[in-house]
Amino acid sequence: MKRIIVSVSNDLSTDQRVEKVCNTLHQNNFEILLIGRILKNSLPLNRNYKTKRMSLMFNSGFLFYAEYNLRLFFLILFSKKDILLANDIDTLLPNYIVSKIQRKKIVFDSHELFSEIPELETRPTVKKVWQTLEDRILPKLKNTYTVCDSIAAYFNKKYTTNFKVIKNAPISKKDSATRSSFSFPHKGKKIILYQGSVNIGRGLELMIDTMIFLDNHLFVIIGSGDIYEKLKVYVRDKKLENKVYFLGKLPPNQLKELTPLADIGISLEEDIGLSYRYALPNKIFDYIQAKVPILVSDLPEMKEIVNNYNVGEIVLKRNSESLANQIKIMIGKDYNLALEKAKKELIWENESIKLLTIFNNLK
Template identity: 65%
Template sequence: MQRIIVSVTNDLSTDQRVEKVCSTLVKNGFNILLVGRLLKNSKPLNRAYKTKRFKLFFNNGFLFYAEYNIRLFSLLLFSKKDILLSNDLDTLLPNYLVSKLQNKKLVYDSHELFPEVPELVKRPLVKKVWTFLESNILPKLKNNYTVCDSIARYYKEKYNTNFNTIKNLPNSKTIDLGKFPFNTQGKKIIIYQGAINLGRGLELMIESMKFLNNHLLIIIGSGNLTKELQNLVELKSLQAKVKFLGRIEPRELHKLTPLASLGISFEEDLGLNYRYALPNKIFDYIQAEVPILVSNLPEMKQIIKDYKVGEILINRNPKSIAKQIESMSEKDYSIALEKARKELIWENQEQELLSIFNNLS
């Protein structure tokens, strides 16, 4: 039985992509150790494979990355393994070094264009460091996959490095309805689920709520803009129209998503990482049979064109968005959503993932 050490920099509890990859590999005869970090609010894990979370002294900035990568390098170097699976650029250096030192197979899963994240737009020195790391390692990698065709094409053009596409699709599941922890007063629910960070378009959606009287916006997730958005809601006196639920475990979230009438993904074009984004939440909305309204960006609008499960934003103006949402509420997307729900599931691409691990070069 081949042993794979899988590494990420998060606390493992909400990383659905990595959990699905590990579960698929375990079901197909691989021995998995998943490595991440332990945070103050990290919840206990119950997985079908082994996990390890580092308790770190530093949890952000340069010192975090330095401490985590040193700890990860030591663990990888002295642990039994056959294959290394690095998730994203922030775990790649120790994985690459150990793979070279010990002649081990390395697989790389790029969840995004890491040096192009919006948080680095105004930090040119930090961006330069990550770009240097990427440009010196990626051209040497042979076993790679990423979340969408646009990123795969980007890497091919920039580094002449081949990437397979393994979309971050949800597992097939029955729709099980939960209940919000407050009275929704019979209003139509607009849901956002995911990170609350720069460039998610949440300020725009909050502003749009001024023009929607029969809708309630529910924001589920956490991030460094949470407090700022809560202040915006108070400033605009929209407390009755916008609710924040914080971070929710995936199992519970899956019961809340189907309660919505509309799911939104309003990412801004703040660089290549967002331009090529294909967020998990889009597929989660579809799996819950909730129509979607998305930004006019390549990967997101392609889903709308291919599956007819919602609409593309016509105009990034609050009043225009409100009108489009009102118009969408009068349309029936149920047949298209039912079809897409059966096709866009993790199980339909498991064999593509396994073919990568069974045919490593």
């Protein structure tokens, strides 16, 4: 049985992609050790494979990345393994060095264009560091995959690599939730849902402003991030506390119960860098699996899903009044047949076949 060490810089509990990858590999006779970190608010883990969460002195900024990468290097260096799986650029360097020192196979999963995320646009020195790592290491990797066609094409053109695509589709699941699962007043209301990271550039301010023009609608935000508290203040200032609800970060099993209760799922990312432009967020697949129609930005990967499967609408104008009118029209449409078809096709069971092909044929 081949041993795989999987590295990720988050706290593991809400990373659905990593969990699906690890479960698939574990179920197909790979021994897994998943390494991440633990925070004060980290949720407990209950996995069928081994996990290790490091408690760090620093949890943000340069010192976090320096400490995490140094400790990760020594941990994987002195652990038994046959294969190293690095998730995103921020775990790649120690994995790459150990793979060279000990001549181990290395696999790289790029969840996004890390060096192009909006948070780095105002931090050119930090951006240059990640870009340099990307430029130096990616051309040398033989076993690589990412989340969508646009990112794969970007890497393959820039570095003459051979990135495969493993979409972040959810595991197929029957819906069993009822609206009583929501703990706030919602009777007779239409629910607009956002789930994911609460960071800049996600279009959340636009959606909050849109609620001014929507009576009988609620906007529910599930997740946490850099602007979470700022958005709460924004909602209070707009006096929209009875229309906008923050549920915080939820474990995947609870999230799967709540998602089907929505009437519309949104993904309104702004075009503020290549990472967002090429984004194909997990939430889009989660909405579809829950048979929730989607309203998405006019960006290539998200637009392609809507156009190919007719499971929702593409934002026509990014202003609150226009968006409110588009939502009202969406509420009156029936997307059930299209969602049922997409739900059967866009599932992890199909993506896992491609994943196993990669790990069973490492170069």
